[in-house]
């Protein structure tokens with residue numbers, strides 16, 4: 036089995052989509068075949084980081100879930116979207132930005148089992164080394180099913196009491212579901228926070244390793260989700276920290 040990575044957080048806006056896109060970019064630069072799926076069907080967005088506007092999403096995960104379109108046909112090759120040569124490839128499976136499609140999810144829900152079947156199919160059809168799943172915040176049925184089929188879970192949290200509490204719940208559930216590797220990523224850390232001290236505290240609290248502590252970065256904020264930071268700024272200190280997260284996942288690819 037190839038590596039399937041769920042990127043999750045209990046609360047919204049923690050940095051899931053940016054972390055997912057940056058890790059995808061780094062792994063593809065290193066020669067991996069990477070899939071990125073926007074499983075945040077209620078509030079999609081990761082397509083922006085790969086240079087795709089919502090209006091330009093012509094085939095989406097919704098077409099697979101509701102309209103029977105083969106999932107392999109939905110994947111869009113966005114390898115060249117950053118203007119940087121990559122040895123590997125990046126395939127994006129976006130979610131629809133059409134209001135009717137989004138409200139249908141809210142009204143009718145969808146077959147979460149079909150989604151997990153589609154994810155496995157995608158890995159095989161595109162011969163992926165790794166599939167990164169950008170999830171909707173909070174715990175719901177599709178998150179639980181994505182955890183069941185994942186070998187790696189990245190839980191993103193900000194150093195904030197509300198995030199700490201929610202992260203405890205996600206970590207407990209993931210352990211009960213026996214996700215083989217669970218890593219925490221502390222994001223948006225203010226500059227006065229000592230990364231080593233945060234790492235110790237968080238690892239003790241949740242019993243999971245911290246893959247990285249990312250500082251709040253004005254440079255990242257300025258890019259404003261218009262690209263993959265690590266590919267645009269390969270020498271930036273934040274890119275070095277994203278690489279640490281990618282190398283944890285890379286280790287799982289070789290072990291899988």
Ligand SMILES: Nc1ncnc2c1ncn2[C@@H]1O[C@H](COP(=O)(O)OP(=O)(O)OP(=O)(O)O)[C@@H](O)[C@H]1O
Pocket residue numbers: 044046047048049050051052053054075078080172222223224249250251252253255256259260
């Ligand atoms: N380390 C950081 N420093 C500064 N800004 C950041 C950092 N990480 C992410 N951001 C910014 O925070 C915002 C939210 O990031 P992102 O969209 O990746 O989070 P998310 O968890 O996917 O959100 P949602 O739950 O809404 O899907 C974006 O504007 C992004 O540019």
Ligand SMILES: [Mg+2]
Pocket residue numbers: 051052053075080081169
């Ligand atoms: Mg997101």
